[in-house]
Amino acid sequence: MDQFTFSSKYKTVLFGFMGLGVLCLAITFFADAHEFHTRFWTNFLHNATFFTGIAFMGAFILAAFTTALAGWHTLVKRIWEAYSMFLIPGFILMAIMVAATALHLHHIYHWTDGEAVANDPVLDGKSGFLNLGWYSIGTIVIVGLWVFFAWKMRQISLDEDVNGDASFDHHRRLRIWSAAFLPIAGFSSAAVIWQWIMSIDAHWYSTLFAWYVGASWFVATMALTIIVISFLKAQGYLENVTQEHLHDLGKYLFAFSIFWTYLWFSQYMLIWYGNVGEETVYFQERMDNYSVLFYGNLFLNFVAPFFVLMRNDTKRKYGTMVFASIVVFFGHWWDFFQMIKPGARLTAIEAAAHHAGHGADHGGGEHAAGEHGAELAGHTEAVSHSLDFAMGYTLPGLLEVGIMLGFLAFFIYFVFNRLAKAPLTPKNDPYLQEALHHHVEMHEEGAH
Amino acid sequence: MSKENKDVLYGLYNDEEELLAAVDQARADHLEIMDVYTPFPVHGLDPKLGLAESRLHIAGFVYGAIGTLTAFLFMTWVFTRDWPIIFGGKPYFSAPAFIPITFELTVLFAAVGMVISFYTVCGMAPGVNNPTLDDRITDDKFCIAFDVTDTEESFQDKLKGFFSQTGAAEVNTKPLPA
Numbered sequence: 001m002d003q004f005t006f007s008s009k010y011k012t013v014l015f016g017f018m019g020l021g022v023l024c025l026a027i028t029f030f031a032d033a034h035e036f037h038t039r040f041w042t043n044f045l046h047n048a049t050f051f052t053g054i055a056f057m058g059a060f061i062l063a064a065f066t067t068a069l070a071g072w073h074t075l076v077k078r079i080w081e082a083y084s085m086f087l088i089p090g091f092i093l094m095a096i097m098v099a100a101t102a103l104h105l106h107h108i109y110h111w112t113d114g115e116a117v118a119n120d121p122v123l124d125g126k127s128g129f130l131n132l133g134w135y136s137i138g139t140i141v142i143v144g145l146w147v148f149f150a151w152k153m154r155q156i157s158l159d160e161d162v163n164g165d166a167s168f169d170h171h172r173r174l175r176i177w178s179a180a181f182l183p184i185a186g187f188s189s190a191a192v193i194w195q196w197i198m199s200i201d202a203h204w205y206s207t208l209f210a211w212y213v214g215a216s217w218f219v220a221t222m223a224l225t226i227i228v229i230s231f232l233k234a235q236g237y238l239e240n241v242t243q244e245h246l247h248d249l250g251k252y253l254f255a256f257s258i259f260w261t262y263l264w265f266s267q268y269m270l271i272w273y274g275n276v277g278e279e280t281v282y283f284q285e286r287m288d289n290y291s292v293l294f295y296g297n298l299f300l301n302f303v304a305p306f307f308v309l310m311r312n313d314t315k316r317k318y319g320t321m322v323f324a325s326i327v328v329f330f331g332h333w334w335d336f337f338q339m340i341k342p343g344a345r346l347t348a349i350e351a352a353a354h355h356a357g358h359g360a361d362h363g364g365g366e367h368a369a370g371e372h373g374a375e376l377a378g379h380t381e382a383v384s385h386s387l388d389f390a391m392g393y394t395l396p397g398l399l400e401v402g403i404m405l406g407f408l409a410f411f412i413y414f415v416f417n418r419l420a421k422a423p424l425t426p427k428n429d430p431y432l433q434e435a436l437h438h439h440v441e442m443h444e445e446g447a448h
Numbered sequence: 449m450s451k452e453n454k455d456v457l458y459g460l461y462n463d464e465e466e467l468l469a470a471v472d473q474a475r476a477d478h479l480e481i482m483d484v485y486t487p488f489p490v491h492g493l494d495p496k497l498g499l500a501e502s503r504l505h506i507a508g509f510v511y512g513a514i515g516t517l518t519a520f521l522f523m524t525w526v527f528t529r530d531w532p533i534i535f536g537g538k539p540y541f542s543a544p545a546f547i548p549i550t551f552e553l554t555v556l557f558a559a560v561g562m563v564i565s566f567y568t569v570c571g572m573a574p575g576v577n578n579p580t581l582d583d584r585i586t587d588d589k590f591c592i593a594f595d596v597t598d599t600e601e602s603f604q605d606k607l608k609g610f611f612s613q614t615g616a617a618e619v620n621t622k623p624l625p626a
Contacts, residue, residue: 269544273536312505439491443501 001237006420014409014416021406024399028392035355038348039392041106042340043400045097047407049196050336052090052143053217054224054411058083059150060185061221063178066153071434072248074426075241079228081157082418083221084150086411091143094196098136107351108344109135110202116354122203122278130199138195142188149181157426164428171430189214197336201343204282208267213339215260219301220332222253223325228415230322237424243316244438250315250324257305257328264298285342289387290394293338300331316441333404337396345393453623456482457607458581458593459616464490467590470614471496474592479610485581485591504569508562515557519550581622589617596621 029040058080065073073080100106110116110123111130117123123130153174160170190210198209206212226249232238271279286294304327314320391397396404426432461467464486471493474481484497494501523546527533532540567573585591592611596604611619 265544265547269547272544273538275536310509442489442491443494 004419014413017409024402036107042344048093055086057217057221063181066178071431072438074431074435081154082415085418087147110347212263216332223329226325254309261302454597457596459611460589460618482593482595485585511561512558515554519553
């Protein structure tokens with residue numbers, strides 16, 4: 001079966017999960033006692049950036065493999081093309097985030113508070129980049145560019161199925177578009193990662209952060225790809241995809257899990273060694289108040305895949321691969337939670353304290369304002385050392401998991417929808433024969 | 449005293465597909481292959497020859513684990529017991545600072561250990577003379593070799609028949625040190 005049919009049975013299940021996601025989102029919005037609905041907006045940002053990033057990585061992987069003249073991935077490239085099309089809903093999700101930021105519907109980003117920026121030399125110094133103009137126009141232009149490139153690459157690939165010939169003109173054009181996309185993707189993804197995620201901890205910065213998030217997206221994309229391929233194979237599709245292709249995907253999952261760990265450690269060790277207060281505060285906060293989140297991150301994304309995927313044979317079995325992929329996919333979603341929630345929570349607490357302080361200001365006049373400053377500083381000091389357990393911040397609660405499943409169902413729905421629109425095997429791709437005869441394991445019989 | 453040389457009858461094939469088919473044929477005819485030589489790794493050859501999967505990677509894991517422990521425990525001993533020095537105000541036992549060297553020694557032990565194991569198992573060392581049956585088996589020929597020491601003429605004829613039947617380009621004999 002080379003034509004995927006998106007049956008109504010799948011649609012019903014996916015709609016069910018999407019409904020669950022919407023319900024959970026609504027509960028976090030209305031049950032949130034907080035005036036800024038921080039739990040709702042951080043959940044939205046968390047999943048929107050995570051799944052938009054996976055869509056972006058779909059396009060990036062295709063561009064990188066095409067530029068590197070890879071052939072083995074040809075049989076599964078339609079899946080990444082379908083992923084990359086999720087950039088269109090991703091664009092809408094991020095546009096909602098931009099609109100909410102511009103309208104001050106939330107208070108995730110400390111730098112959106114004009115008063116805070118004016119009184120804070122650090123935020124003032126960063127205001128050339130951390131401002132609404134950059135956030136909104138940057139997001140729209142950059143994600144728009146990604147959509148354009150992803151759409152262009154998919155159009156060429158689909159057209160090749162119909163009009164491709166021995167001149168390989170389509171593939172040549174695909175390579176040009178791919179090579180053009182790589183530097184654009186590299187630089188632009190760093191810019192939006194700083195804006196969307198790193199700027200939550202507005203005082204803090206790390207030059208490694210964009211790579212770190214990019215690696216997280218990459219591993220999550222590989223994990224989801226393995227799950228989707230296993231599902232499609234179990235349904236009788238992709239009969240030409242063999243253990244050999246699975247093995248290569250497994251090597252990517254393994255290698256990039258270690259690459260992610262390398263970046264995690266590089267970021268951590270440099271900050272630990274430098275011991276500069278502005279930098280260590282990021283880890284101090286997470287290790288003191290979010291220790292399960294912090295160490296769980298390392299367990300899910302390094303220890304588990306390292307030991308499960310180290311052996312050759314575990315990368316060649318669907319059972320172990322799907323297991324490892326589920327752990328790692330959840331692990332990187334957990335990683336994003338860990339990056340987004342603690343900073344946003346502190347920002348919300350400080351903003352709430354500040355607003356409460358304003359009420360006192362009106363009565364007390366100038367004298368009180370000075371006291372209020374000291375009080376606020378004392379308050380900040382106190383909260384940064386011990387924060388109570390709060391479901392949805394300290395750990396992902398059931399609502400967060402429900403929202404994740406909702407977004408995942410939305411993603412899968414969109415991907416399956418796109419998969420159904422084209423044959424699963426790109427039949428005129430010049431590398432198709434190489435992919436059909438792909439063979440990596442010396443010891444296995446066959447494939448000759 | 450053992451015999452100094454063994455006589456080897458070998459056939460050269462031009463293509464790995466022919467070689468694989470010939471190996472299948474030899475197995476079917478119950479001919480005991482001494483060894484097969486190819487200029488590059490041929491996929492699927494190992495199981496056809498009935499060779500077990502290499503255990504070198506298990507040795508590699510053990511060497512790596514020894515490297516990890518050596519580095520981490522040695523540094524811990526040096527910086528907490530033998531010669532404690534304060535670096536940048538950090539505690540004596542500073543695990544993050546040990547990680548890069550632990551990683552390096554893991555890789556070093558695994559790599560060097562696997563090379564030594566591999567050379568030992570293959571009987572290779574500097575100065576050891578390993579005669580080849582034919583220089584072209586490191587270039588473009590695929591070779592199947594049979595040990596024909598002290599065998600009947602009829603058996604050797606049977607092997608020659610096998611070679612001509614499976615399309616060997618050349619058939620030669622050569623004595624090799626036992």
